[in-house]
Amino acid sequence: MLADPERCRETIRALPMIADPAEIDPDDARPTAHVRTCLRCQAELVRYRTVLRMLRQLREEGVGVPDGAVVEVLEALTAAYSGRPPGRAARRLALVGGLTVAAVAGMATATVAAGRTRAARAAPAS
Amino acid sequence: MPAPVEGGADLGGDGPAELAQRARRGDRSSFDALVRQTYGEAFALALRMTGNEHDARDAVQDAYLRAYRSIPRFRGDAAFSTWLHRIVANCAATQLAGCDRRQHQPLDTVTPADTEPAFVERRHDHDPEACSAQVADRDRLTAALSALPDRLRAVVVLRDIYDLPHEAIAAELGITAGAAKVRLHRARRQLRERLFPTAPEAHRPEQVARAG
Numbered sequence: 411m412l413a414d415p416e417r418c419r420e421t422i423r424a425l426p427m428i429a430d431p432a433e434i435d436p437d438d439a440r441p442t443a444h445v446r447t448c449l450r451c452q453a454e455l456v457r458y459r460t461v462l463r464m465l466r467q468l469r470e471e472g473v474g475v476p477d478g479a480v481v482e483v484l485e486a487l488t489a490a491y492s493g494r495p496p497g498r499a500a501r502r503l504a505l506v507g508g509l510t511v512a513a514v515a516g517m518a519t520a521t522v523a524a525g526r527t528r529a530a531r532a533a534p535a536s
Numbered sequence: 537m538p539a540p541v542e543g544g545a546d547l548g549g550d551g552p553a554e555l556a557q558r559a560r561r562g563d564r565s566s567f568d569a570l571v572r573q574t575y576g577e578a579f580a581l582a583l584r585m586t587g588n589e590h591d592a593r594d595a596v597q598d599a600y601l602r603a604y605r606s607i608p609r610f611r612g613d614a615a616f617s618t619w620l621h622r623i624v625a626n627c628a629a630t631q632l633a634g635c636d637r638r639q640h641q642p643l644d645t646v647t648p649a650d651t652e653p654a655f656v657e658r659r660h661d662h663d664p665e666a667c668s669a670q671v672a673d674r675d676r677l678t679a680a681l682s683a684l685p686d687r688l689r690a691v692v693v694l695r696d697i698y699d700l701p702h703e704a705i706a707a708e709l710g711i712t713a714g715a716a717k718v719r720l721h722r723a724r725r726q727l728r729e730r731l732f733p734t735a736p737e738a739h740r741p742e743q744v745a746r747a748g
Contacts, residue, residue: 426724
C-alpha cells in the first residue's frame, strides 16, 4: 500500500494542532485517520508530541529569581500603599522632568540668543 | 508552589488562598507574603513570555501593583496563582508591545548547540547520563523558545506551558481567538523545525503500515 503524498502534505500541515488531543477537530477525522496508516506521518506526530511534552514539563521547572527582585517589588508596593509612585515610575517621572527642564532651558537660551542677534542687527542701522 | 523567596518572613506558612483573603480585607503584610510566595512562578511566566530578564522584572512589578489594586475584586473562584498569571500575562504582553525594538535571533542563525542530536525519548530518571541529557534538551527548548518572534512565543508559552484556553490568551494579548490559534500553529511548527532539524519526509510515496 502506497502513501498518498497529497494526504501526507495535508496531514503534515495539520499536525502542529492535531498533535495536541485538545485541538483535534471532531468534525474532521481525515488527518488522524491518515496518521494511523502512515509511518512517516506517525514519526512526525511523535516529534510534535515530544515538543509538546517538553513544553509542559517546563511548567514544573522554576527559573532563578534575580537577586533583589522581590525586594524591588515590595518597595514598589510600599510606595503604592502610601500613595507615592513606585520606584520605576519615580525614575521615569524624574527622567521626564529632567527632559522638560532641559527643553525649557534650551528654548529660553534660543530666545535670548535670537533677541541679541536682532539687537545687534538693529544697532548699525541706527 | 515555590518556596518563599527573599524579602522577609512568610506569614506562619499560610497558603495563597488564606493570604489572598486577608489581603482582600486590606492586610498589606498578607499581600507582601503573597508576593514572596508567588514571585518565582510569576517571574518564570514573565521571563518565558518576554525572553529577557529586564522586561520580565518590569512586567512582574507592574503585575503585582495591578494585583494589589485589584485584589478587593478577587473573589477566589479560581486559584490566586491562576488569577495572578492572567495579570502577569497581560503585563508581559503590554511589555512586549512596547518593546518591538528588540531583535530576535532568526531561525536560520544556527548555534553549535543546534546541530546536536535532537530530543530522544529518555525515561531513566535516575540515570545521570539521561538526567544530563534532559537538562541539555531543556536548554535547547529554552533557546528555541527564545528564538521565536515575541508574538509567537507569548501564545505558545500561555497555551502549551500554562494551559490557558485560546479565548483567555486572545483576551490577554488583545487578539482574536482565531489569530491566537494561527500563532500557536506557527509557533509549534517553528519549534519542531528548530528542535528536529530535518525536513518532514512525508512527501514521497512509501510503504506504509496497514490500518488497524
